[in-house]
Structures are given as C-alpha cells and as structure tokens.
Amino acid sequence: MSDPGIVVIGAGQAGGWAARTLRDEGFEGGIVVIGEEPYPPYERPPLSKEVLLGKEPAESSYLWPEGSFDELGIELRTGVEATAIERAGKTVALSGGGTVAYDKLLIATGGRVRKLPIEGEELEGVHYLRGIDDSAAIRADLGEGAQLVVIGGGWIGLEVAAAARMLGADVVVVEALEQLCGRALTSDLAAYLLDVHRGRGVDIRLGTTVEALTGESRVSGARLSGGKTVPATAAVIGIGIVPNVELAKAAGLEVDNGIKVDALCRTSDPNIFAAGDVTNHPNGLLGRNIRLESWENAQNQGIAAAKAMLGGESPYCEIPWFWSDQYDVNIQLVGLPTDFEETVTRGDRADGSFVEFYMKGGRIDGAAAINNPRDIRFAKRLMQAEKIVDPAALADPSVKLQALLRG
Numbered sequence: 001m002s003d004p005g006i007v008v009i010g011a012g013q014a015g016g017w018a019a020r021t022l023r024d025e026g027f028e029g030g031i032v033v034i035g036e037e038p039y040p041p042y043e044r045p046p047l048s049k050e051v052l053l054g055k056e057p058a059e060s061s062y063l064w065p066e067g068s069f070d071e072l073g074i075e076l077r078t079g080v081e082a083t084a085i086e087r088a089g090k091t092v093a094l095s096g097g098g099t100v101a102y103d104k105l106l107i108a109t110g111g112r113v114r115k116l117p118i119e120g121e122e123l124e125g126v127h128y129l130r131g132i133d134d135s136a137a138i139r140a141d142l143g144e145g146a147q148l149v150v151i152g153g154g155w156i157g158l159e160v161a162a163a164a165r166m167l168g169a170d171v172v173v174v175e176a177l178e179q180l181c182g183r184a185l186t187s188d189l190a191a192y193l194l195d196v197h198r199g200r201g202v203d204i205r206l207g208t209t210v211e212a213l214t215g216e217s218r219v220s221g222a223r224l225s226g227g228k229t230v231p232a233t234a235a236v237i238g239i240g241i242v243p244n245v246e247l248a249k250a251a252g253l254e255v256d257n258g259i260k261v262d263a264l265c266r267t268s269d270p271n272i273f274a275a276g277d278v279t280n281h282p283n284g285l286l287g288r289n290i291r292l293e294s295w296e297n298a299q300n301q302g303i304a305a306a307k308a309m310l311g312g313e314s315p316y317c318e319i320p321w322f323w324s325d326q327y328d329v330n331i332q333l334v335g336l337p338t339d340f341e342e343t344v345t346r347g348d349r350a351d352g353s354f355v356e357f358y359m360k361g362g363r364i365d366g367a368a369a370i371n372n373p374r375d376i377r378f379a380k381r382l383m384q385a386e387k388i389v390d391p392a393a394l395a396d397p398s399v400k401l402q403a404l405l406r407g
C-alpha cells in the first residue's frame, strides 16, 4: 500500500488551486481531491455574469481544461462526498462507502446557499444560485416574457437582476433593508447602484420582504410585506451563504463563523488545514479575524495553504479585494473599512467613473470604485505601504496615484 499523501476535501476554487500548487511546488506524493459536484474545479463568478447571459459556456469557468489533474497525477474524485474525518486514524470517510487515508488534509468545503424558509420556496421556478446547474436552470427560465422576482439585493441578487434585464426579463428586486448590498457599501454608493438598476428598468423594493411565493406547482407570484402580490414566472433567492463547517465541527476542530485557522491556514489539528470561504482567518493587515466570500481569497488562500502544508512559513495576509459586474458597471472594493473618519471622492459620478476612499488616521482604510479598476489597484498598493496621503491629492484626478506611492 502506498503512503498516504495529501487529501483535499472540496474540489472548488480553493481546493483546486491548493492541489495544483502542491504539484507546482514539487510535491511528488499522492494527492486526492474529493468533490461532491460532478464537475472539475471551477470558478463561480461567471455563473451570475457571462455564463448566465449565455455569452460563455459553463465549461469556460473550469479552472483548467478537463483532464489537467490526470496529467498532474492528481486523483480527482467527483460526485463523491466526504462524510466524516477520523482524526485519530487520519482517514476520511466517503459517501458510497470506503475511506481515504491522509498524511495531511485540507478542508476547502466552501459554503452553501442560505435557504429562505417561506411558503412556496419549493415551487418549480424558484432558484438559488451557487453552482453550474443552478445557473443553467435560471437561464432556462429567462426566456421571452419572463417576470423575475429576485429576493435579496446583495451581490448575487443584483448580478442576476442585471443579467435578467439584459436578456429582456421584467425584474423586481425585493430587499429587506433600506439600502442595497447592506454592509458592503456606503449608503452613498448603494444609492448610486440603486439608480443604476432603476435606470435600467428594474423595480427595486427596499425595506420590503417576500412573505410567500405563490402558485400551484410552479411559481406565479410573490406576496410582499404590505400584502401586495407581484407576478412572477421565476424567482431567485440570494440571501447569502452558510459555511460548510459540519465535517470540521464533527471532527472536533475549532469552529466559529467558519473553521478557525491561523495565518498558515492550520486548524486546531496540526495535520489539518483549511482554505477559502469556509475559513475564519486572521488578517494581520486589518488586525482582526475575518471570513471572506471572495474569488481572490479562495485562490490565494488555497495556494497559501498548499505551501504551508509543505512546510512553508509565509503567513497568508492580503488586503481583501472584491469585484462585481452589473450591466456595463464594474464595481471594485478593497479593504473592509469599518469606522473610517472621512470619505474622499475622486472623479465625477455623472461620468460613471469614480472612486471613494475611506480614510482613517491619514491613511486609506478602504476604497470602492465604479468603472475605475486602475485606481483601485493603486489604492491597494497605498494601503499595503501604509502611506499617509493628502486627501486633496487623492481627490484630484490630475494627481496620479502612482506618484503618491513614491511620495
């Protein structure tokens, strides 16, 4: 019997990158990646953008062409769920019976959609969006005459709303809070996004909830708080995700809004690591623990975990970055600003391209940009360098941010 090597639970973005990095870093032992979905590792962002719009096939979201793991000598077991971790014997139990032994284990189980427990949630035409099949099912319901109700005015809901409008559907977005994207955006920026959607003809109801989805076997309407029912041929519920921590918890690992890991992605068991949406990890630059649901974190923490599993000692520490595309509007955020003192705006909102910098103690604590990816890149570098910057210079588009880096 060959020596147990490294086992990865979760063939998503973090798990996929970790497995690949192990080989890139020269690890020659066995690597087994267990994924419950029937697909090779893929990226999810296109599922609410290009793939939902039908501009790209689902396969375009695969991290690498099918068969790449075979070539790298990585055993990919798709359609298999890891059902338990037995830490004493260092094995993982699999659905369908059988176990796989590990020397080191990576948990990259991501998250699953948060369910909305309302009447009618099980009706045909009611969707959540996490995977390839969900995206295809939503797309199939966005044909001619579609009337879509989106529950939740967060990133997923708004991207779906944008795609649906672009495909010609009538769209109502129902959001419980008084602003879009809750905690992620300032009220100012949320108001800008609201105008973007309303300007494209989306009917957005803030401070409103869906009390029930109605219909016989298929959804035909959504009953809103206040009593009115809006017609619907389909509904998409986008109210967040729940980290898949159950395996870790049952194995006795420390869990608290995600699997607790240190800066080397180690859980409370030195042979078990975790990466991606499922982790609650320290961020030295922010000085606190965070759990992120972001593409960049999934990839880079996956890579960092692989290196740490091979004995690397570089802590994983990056300023969070996130983006969203809605119509022709690209939104990018850096940092997780909390109690900033001042907002500095660069550029003109009316032009549809501007940046907001959130300042604390003379430094940039975070920034958000509409259609200005370049300035966001420099904002991130200014944050990394912990530069004290003059707000007047930041606000002046004729001053290049690059120059502030040198200053």
Ligand SMILES: Cc1cc2nc3c(=O)[nH]c(=O)nc-3n(C[C@H](O)[C@H](O)[C@H](O)COP(=O)(O)OP(=O)(O)OC[C@H]3O[C@@H](n4cnc5c(N)ncnc54)[C@H](O)[C@@H]3O)c2cc1C
Pocket (backbone or CB within 6 Å): 009, 010, 011, 012, 013, 014, 015, 034, 035, 036, 037, 043, 044, 045, 046, 047, 048, 080, 081, 082, 083, 108, 109, 110, 111, 129, 130, 131, 156, 244, 247, 275, 276, 277, 278, 292, 293, 294, 295, 296, 298, 321, 322, 323, 324, 325
């Ligand atoms: C529609 C959509 C759009 C997005 N858009 C953006 C965006 O624009 N920008 C951005 O920054 N982020 C975006 N994200 C978030 C980003 O995709 C996630 O942060 C990222 O996918 C997390 O990767 P992960 O590997 O941690 O988890 P996941 O991608 O969730 O992968 C985890 C995998 O583990 C599998 N798994 C779980 N439990 C088990 C088990 N017991 N056994 C076997 N397999 C298991 C799951 O089935 C899944 O395949 C988007 C997400 C979605 C759903």
